[in-house]
Amino acid sequence: MEKPESAVAERAAEPMFKRVALIGIGLIGSSISHAARRAGLAGDIVGSAPPPEMRARAEELGLVSKAYADPVEAAKGADLVVLCTPVGAFQEIAQAIGPHLEPGSILTDVGSVKAAAIQDIAPHVPAGVHFIAGHPIAGTEQSGPDAGFAELFDGRWCILTPGEGADPSALAKLSEFWRKLGSNVEIMTPEHHDMVLAITSHVPHLIAYNIVNTASHLERVTDSEVIKFSAAGFRDFTRIAASDPIMWRDVFLNNKDAVLEMLGRFAEDLTTLQRAIRFGDGETLERLFTQARATRRGIIQAGQDTAQPDFGRRPARAKDGAQ
Numbered sequence: 149m150e151k152p153e154s155a156v157a158e159r160a161a162e163p164m165f166k167r168v169a170l171i172g173i174g175l176i177g178s179s180i181s182h183a184a185r186r187a188g189l190a191g192d193i194v195g196s197a198p199p200p201e202m203r204a205r206a207e208e209l210g211l212v213s214k215a216y217a218d219p220v221e222a223a224k225g226a227d228l229v230v231l232c233t234p235v236g237a238f239q240e241i242a243q244a245i246g247p248h249l250e251p252g253s254i255l256t257d258v259g260s261v262k263a264a265a266i267q268d269i270a271p272h273v274p275a276g277v278h279f280i281a282g283h284p285i286a287g288t289e290q291s292g293p294d295a296g297f298a299e300l301f302d303g304r305w306c307i308l309t310p311g312e313g314a315d316p317s318a319l320a321k322l323s324e325f326w327r328k329l330g331s332n333v334e335i336m337t338p339e340h341h342d343m344v345l346a347i348t349s350h351v352p353h354l355i356a357y358n359i360v361n362t363a364s365h366l367e368r369v370t371d372s373e374v375i376k377f378s379a380a381g382f383r384d385f386t387r388i389a390a391s392d393p394i395m396w397r398d399v400f401l402n403n404k405d406a407v408l409e410m411l412g413r414f415a416e417d418l419t420t421l422q423r424a425i426r427f428g429d430g431e432t433l434e435r436l437f438t439q440a441r442a443t444r445r446g447i448i449q450a451g452q453d454t455a456q457p458d459f460g461r462r463p464a465r466a467k468d469g470a471q
């Protein structure tokens with residue numbers, strides 16, 4: 149028997165999740181809300197954040213229909229719960245919400261570190277709830293509910309790190325959710341994720357934090373000169389170094405081994421450059437710089453950055469000779 153047209157239309161419009169709970173409504177939480185609304189993935193989106201002003205702002209912006217102080221209230225009745233707080237808060241939140249999670253629901257996170265996040269969350273996940281950890285490789289140096297935008301995940305990768313016993317249909321559903329948010333999805337082990345991200349994200353942030361602080365400790369170059377001539381390269385490090393200190397503190401506390409391993413290699417390679425400069429070895433410098441330039445080309449070819457001069461930051465200012 150054929151279904152009435154209205155019932156078919158209703159089913160077609162049924163969102164992927166009835167109630168999505170965002171625990172933490174900062175850059176990533178608010179971007180998930182924007183992108184999920186854009187794609188019609190959620191019947192309702194609720195959230196949780198500690199400060200009252202953050203909750204009021206999240207409701208005012210329409211990111212969530214209701215923002216709760218207590219993550220338990222947000223998680224109750226949700227068929228998708230996403231932990232979007234700094235990694236250091238995961239354990240306490242998982243412990244609190246665990247007993248209240250709906251059987252059959254999916255619990256995931258967006259933390260920048262995976263092995264430690266899983267260690268903190270997994271013991272609190274009751275049987276019948278599908279926990280699959282994740283990490284969208286997309287972000288900016290901004291934070292808070294005003295920072296989010298729907299396009300943040302477009303064309304970027306989201307890495308999912310399911311455990312061995314993960315339910316295939318829950319994994320397929322979460323992968324589809326991220327694809328509909330705009331991402332490409334890749335599956336890997338948490339340990340491999342942490343190693344890859346240590347070199348592509350964590351060590352670069354550490355270098356940025358360090359070089360910005362080194363410049364501010366100099367005695368023979370004034371702070372005003374550092375700022376005035378920053379377009380020579382320094383400025384690009386300051387953008388990364390403006391990232392949220394709490395989030396990054398938690399990344400380094402939770403991905404210690406992989407970061408120390410990559411830092412060791414970085415220090416060895418830095419010594420090679422230092423020696424080449426000391427001994428006037430132009431051949432080595434040219435070879436290593438050419439190699440690095442090829443990596444940049446690869447990133448552009450993969451569509452992970454723009455080839456425009458100055459990252460497309462400013463329109464060409466013709467005629468007046470300004471740079």
Ligand code: NAP
Pocket residue numbers: 171172173174175176177196197198199202219232233234235237241258259260261283284285286287288289290291292293295392395399
């Ligand atoms: P954010 O903008 O600072 O937002 C974090 C949110 O979590 C804020 O609303 C914060 O409120 C809230 N929060 C902190 N502790 C909480 C707790 N105990 N209970 C409930 N809410 C709490 O940070 P974000 O950039 O969205 O980062 C969130 C997560 O995404 C982190 O785990 C990070 O590793 C990961 N991530 C970040 C990026 C990036 O580039 N930023 C990219 C990918 C993944 P308060 O501000 O009041 O503390």
